[in-house]
Each structure stands twice: as structure tokens, then as C-alpha cells.
Amino acid sequence: MAKNKTVATANPTKPTAGQPVASKPAKSTKEDRTYDAIVVGGGHNGLVNAAYLAKAGLRTLVLERRHIVGGAAITEELRPGFSFTTFSYALSLFRPDIVAELDLVRHGFMPLLMPSTFCPMENGDYLLLGPDHGANLQEIARHSRRDADAYNRFEHDLGKVLQAFKPLMDNPAPNLFSDDPDETLALAELAGRVKALPKDVLHNALRLLTGSAADFLDDYFESEILKAFMASSATVGTKVGPRSAGSGLVLLFLSLGEHDGAMGTWSFHKGGNGGFTQVLARAARTLGADIRLEAPVSSVITSGGRATGVALEDGTEFYAPVVVSSLDPRRTFTELVDPRELPTDLVDAIRRYRFQGVSSKVNFALSGLPQYPALPGRDDHYRGFVNIAPSVDYVERAFDEAKYGWYSTRPYLDTCIQSVVDPDMAPPGQHVMSCFTQYTPYELRGSDWDAERDHLGANVQATLESFFPGFGDLVLQREVVTPLDIERVAGLSEGNIYHGELFLPQLFSFRPAPGYADHRTPIEGYYQCGSGTHPGGCVTGAPGKLAAQRILGDRARARRDV
């Protein structure tokens, strides 16, 4: 039982009122281990879900396998004074409504502006975008005068599509296969919204949903570095190259967020994304949720086709009429429950569901800032993403290797030196650097990640060295997080950062499976709230909230029916 104690988590940002710190004694009687709702997994969606359930008055328990909450959104001090964002590293798609409804500012929510985006080029030049729109157009014109106003057209066209798609992030996906009049109505409303779209907006949406990012961008730009910057971001976390169908959708999806209303922009949360999930944990606790750490759930207990609780790996059982899995669909449907209890079409769909993670993280502790030869003595280009993707060809070639079961010799890197914006993440003058790395397919042909881990780290470091001569001399520590590590540590199947690919057949009314996108499961009382449910991956909080709304709606309906 000692393993299941509630442990007060370290607070990397600032002390906030309302965070209980005292450990509660392990519960023993069955009554003590009975709740209104149990959430399996303390990642951001599990915490959001629990917070909403607790806010509605449900006695809610979160069971987290590890010693910290946050799932794949954690910050760890791997070296004294250096805070590493082990996995997830920036914020954009988190739903603003949740910030308000859970009163997150009171608990320390603090997204920090990233004022720049820096894209080094192989010839030593660069593209440096900043917070001044006019200055950005001049910088783009330095690479192509034509692209300066094309950039305005692109932002406007994309903005119109984003405006049309945003409501999908905050509302349930209609069930296309249900006779429920509510679902029919929801579908009719959706059809009405689609029909109301201007011709060009609908057409652009279709091109993005079905086509490649490179094709879409070619319609606007001729500058290679500008296209490469946008096309590379359109592959993040996904087994597509910039010229693959499907990358347009990723471009669209990853632009659906905002920072203080600015569409498609990202921020660093204070203390990294681990600082952010600590905020969620404080909010959930303040609203009354219990969070138990080092409490790995082995299975959901079912009785007569309905969920009645969960069993931990050590055999301890907790009971509740509502059990919510925030784990990915494979774990939700094939590990926590016996798939033989489930309809065959669901099990088949989950078996077909693509994970195939292709991303890794390489994190560095640095003794100083890297130097870019064309910008000597400056550091204002390090206040946001540093995007290592000098051309579309570069990214496509990096992808080529992944198609054949190997990792990129020259990887695409989405890096950031977060300590420039948040100096609390490293000692004065020293830095932490997060390098999202692609492509690194989960399944390697003829080797495995335990054998290749160091070589991947060396690859990434050598790539950085080629753009920032002397980079290696700054490295104090290097952490390599392969897809296998993401799976082992954060529990994401095959290391897919989104709980499954953001492919069109795995989104919206089809996420995670056709007819099972309403956050319920065929087992009564068993719900799903992870990123493998609508609207999908990234730190959005939306699956957690939508699932909570579904649960609360079902409870209200059940009470009415009694």
C-alpha cells in the first residue's frame, strides 16, 4: 500500500495557495477506496478531466503510474539548476475556455511570449521572424520580394480556414452512425456551417485536409527557407514528409492554437510544460480531486458489462461507477480491458489505428549560447523556435530514410532554448535547449533504439554543430529520448506524441474509431479522454473537457430517467 500514497509534487514555479502538501494516509476500507469517478493517468487530459468532474461535485480520483503528474508534459531537473522539458516543450492549442473555467491563472498559469522564430540556412544566411509584422515582411523580401505580400495572402487564407475549424476543437464530433436525434441535429448543424463557408475557404480547407503542405505552400511562396520553415512544422509528430499527402492537415491542425488571441502562435509556459501540468494539478486538487502518484493501474474492473472500478498492479482496488482512461486507444481498449468484451469492429479499428511514432527529443544543458556566424554577439534570435530545416528537400530527404526503417542522417530539428525566455530554467548565463528531432521511426530495420540511442544524440549534435560552429564545446549534458523511451517512460504506444497519427481517417468522428468518437466506450461507465480521442493530440485539454461534459451529461440523463 505504501506505493499508493498521495505524494505532494514538487512545484517548479511558485508556491500557490490551495495546494495540499500533507500526505494522506493510505485508504484501507472499501468505502475509503470508493469514488464517484476514477481517472486513469495524470497527463494533461487526465488532469483536465478530473478537474471538471471535481468541479461538478464528483469525488474524483486520479491514478498516475509515475512519481510526477504531467504524462508527456513534464519538466525535470536532470542536472542541478537545469530544467529539461523531457517531452512536450511548448503550448498553443490549449483551449482558452479551460483556462478561464478552471481558474488556471490563480494556480500559476503563465504562458510566456516567444518573440522570434529563427531559421538558419546552409549557406550561412537565415530567416529571422519577430514580433513586428512590417519588419517580418522586409525580412521575407530579403529572400523573395514576391513572397512579402504572398505572406499576407497566406496568413489571411489560412486564418479564414482556422476560423472555420476552431469550433471543432471545442465541440464533440457528431456520431455519423447513430440514430440519436441529438447526433442527427449536430450533423445537420455541421453541414449548415460547411455550406455557409465561402467557396475559397472551403476549397483551401479541402486542399489542406487532403494534400501536402509543400503543394499548398508552393501556391504562395518561392523562397525556399520560408517554405521549408512552414513545411517542416507541417510534419511534426507525424510519419509524413512535406511532400506527402497528410502534411497539409498537420499544418492546419498545429495552427489551430493561439497565444493571447494571435492565431497559430506558440508560447513557453513558465517552468516548461511540466510547470503547466503542475498548474493543472493544483487546480484539480483545489477543486477537490485526489491525485495518487506511483499508482499504476493494471485493469479496469467490469461487472455485467459495466465498469465498477480499477485494480492497481499491486492488487489494490478502487471503485467508482465512472472510470475514465486518459491513456492511448491501444491501452484503453486492449490493455485496461479485455478486448473480448468489446465489439469486433472497435477492436479491429484499434488494431488498424496507426501509431508509428517518428519523433525523438534530444535535450541539452549548455554552458552558454550557441553562436551563429552571421549574427555574432547577438541572442535575440533565440527567443523562440530555432528551426533546423534549411530546405524542403532537406526535410523530405530526412523523411526518406524513415520510409525505409532508419533515422535521418541529417534530421529536421525544432529546437528552442527556453531559458532565454524563462531564465529560471537554467543558472545565469547557462541554458537548456530542447531539440524535437525527426525522423526517428519507432521500428528500426535491423537494430533497436537501445542500440542506437547514443548515435542519434551524436547525429543531432553534429547537425547543430554544422550550423553553430563550436556548439559541442557548450554541451554540459545530453539527454536522448527515443520513441522507445517515450513509450516506456510516458506510456505513449510506439512513442507517438499524439496518441496516434493525425491522419484524416483517425480524426473527428473517426477518432479513435468510427462510431466511438463520443468519449464513451461500449462498456457502460467506462470513458476515454486521451489525445487518441476527438479532437486529438497536442496539449489541448479538449479531450479531457469534452469527455467530462459527456460523463456529466450521461449522469444527468441517468438521474432524469430514474
Added chain:
Amino acid sequence: MPIRRTPFHERTAALNETGLWSHWSGHLAVERYQLSEKAEYVSVRNAAGLFDVSPLFKYWFSGRGAERFLAGVMARDPRGLRPGEAHYALWCDDRGFLIEDGVLLRHSEQEFVLTAAEPNLAYFEDLVGPRDRVVIEDVSPEWAVLALQGPRSRGLLTGLDERIGRLAYFGHGPATIGGHEVNVSRTGFTGDLGYEIWCRAEGALDVWDAVWAATRGNGVVPFGLQALYMTRIEAGLLLLDVDFANSRFAWTDADRATPIELGLGWALRDVPTTDRAFIGRDALRGKMRDGSSRFRTTGIVVDRTDWRRHHDAAGLVPEFDHRAVHGEQYLYDDAGEQLGYVTSFMYSPVLQQHIGIARVPVSLAAPGNRLFLEYPVSHRYVHLAATTARLPHFNPQRKTA
């Protein structure tokens, strides 16, 4: 006649990447150093920022009768100040309307220094009576003032002189920075943990250089007026000619306001009982007694859902503009009757809300009262749901800890 430059100009000009300058009290003052004032603001709230406060007017009061003189002029009693202490000071006319506010620092039994936004030397000198033993000097150009504001300010300045680390909120004292004897006060206009370094103009660049060197690698940047305005609205700190007018130069009483109406009553606790005769005492006492204030100054917060809803309905992407709006906007009840008005407004990135400083009927001044803000959305005014809120909007523990 060229506009004046502050003693730090050589440094601030070199750092001003935007070329944007304002004129503040006849001095060049940086609007923003970087392309983004929001980035400067984030640095102040998350690390620390440097701000050149030199254009403030500074008056040196000395002599055996300095305390007695100030006690007769200032609405807030300065007699409680000990050497090494400072407080927020305000002075009123004989009808109890606010003239100006500033910070009053006591240096010794017989020496005080007062900051002011506007010239006040003649006003103060004309109040000196034949029996007053006070000398008033305008020391504005002789003293340069450099503010370091934000959570890292204490640690960084303590590294320069450990005495600074012992200063209490609104305390001040001597320190040595850049080889010069300076005075450091734990004061500022950002509502955050912060300090102001008072140095002789001749030593200003040395002081700047020492502070600059000590703050490298800590995320400290210089910040301009635009970021300052953002922080001061969050801090609920009133700005002359924005949130109140100098009663000496206001055309009508509608433009004048008493400290009580401005929410500054906390500085006047002794007024009902004091035997201290000061300008405006009887008028203020009367207003306190009969409750004849016309309005109260309070915070307002705009409902986020309503903000998004109105923009969505108009087909617009809701904007969250952090820039300070210094201008009136009007507040209504649900029947469309005007209740009051907002004098300062912004979207606060730290609070994730649109906030304002507003004047509302006394009956609505308590936090949580509902009213509506008139705001233009898509070329027409809509009424956005808002609630009254306590000032300051942002009040971190570190400010006074």
C-alpha cells in the same frame, strides 16, 4: 531648443532598436527598446527590467521645519516617516481635490525628497510662511533615477551591495554601485518587487554599467513607456492626466477628484481625527463624514466568454491587445443607463483578461458588481459583460515580501 536627454541617454539610445521615443516632461523617453513591448513586459514580470525614471521632478525639502511644512501641505501625514522610510504621498487643494501624487522619502530628521510628475516648485515655495524653517530645492536635473523592477531585482541588486537586500517595501538607504554612493529605494511603478536607484547625474553611466553587467545572463532587459503602462494598469497605479487631473488646472469639478473618490482613502486614515492642519483637511473630513463622494475608483474585468462571443458573432477573430489604452470608455447598467467610465484599459497577459481602471457609483464599488462596457466590435458599439474587481489587479506576494 533641443529636447533634454536624461543622464542615461547614451546607454538607452544605444539600446533603443526601434528608434521610437516619447517626450516625457521635456525629456526623450524610450517608447520601447525592442520590436515587442510585450516581450519587455514579460521580462519585467518573469525576470526584471530596467527603466529610466530620470524625467520625474524631484524636490529636496530641508531644514528644521521641513517635517512641519510637509505635514501642512501633504494630505498623507509625513510625520510617521523615519529616516530610511518612504511612502506614497499626495497633496490636495483646500476643497479636498487631488493636485498630484508622488513618493516621499525621508533621508534624515530634516531632509526629505519628493517626486512629482509635473513642476510644483512655485506651488510649494508660495506656501512657505514667514515662520517656516524649510528650504525647497528642485534637484530634478542633478539626480538620475534608474529602476530595476521584477522578481529578480532583489537578488541582482543585493549582489552589488548587500544592504539593498535588507530594504523593506518602501524602505530606502545608501548603497555603493559602480563606485558611486547612491540611494536605493524599494519603490517603483510596476506593482512588482522592484527598486529605484538614485544617483548623481555625473555618475549615472557608471551606475548603469554596473547594473547592466550584474544583470547579464538573467533575462533582464531595458523597458520603455509602453511596457511600463501595462504594468502600472495591472498594479492599479493611477497616472496623472489619464486616471485623474491636477485640480489646479482642471476646468470643472467634473474633471477633479478627491483621493477618496480615487480609491486612495487608505492613505488618509488619520484625517477624521488628526489635529494636524493641512490643506484640504476639513473638506476631506466633511466628505468622509457625510459620504458625499460622487464615485469610487475600482478595477473592472471584462467577461472572457462575452468578449469571444461578440467577436465570433461579428465574424471576427477576437483580439487580445495588451497595449495600454489611455482614454475613456463608458460603463452602463443592463437598462442602458450610463453608470461610469473606464480611464485605463488593456488585455493583461499575466491575468489572461481584459482589465481596466474605472469610476463607478459608490454603491457599485465593491468587487463582483455586474455592469457593461461599451466597446466597438465591427464598427458598432456592443455592451460587454464586466464585473468590478479589487485593485490592484495584479499583486504578487513578492512585491512586499
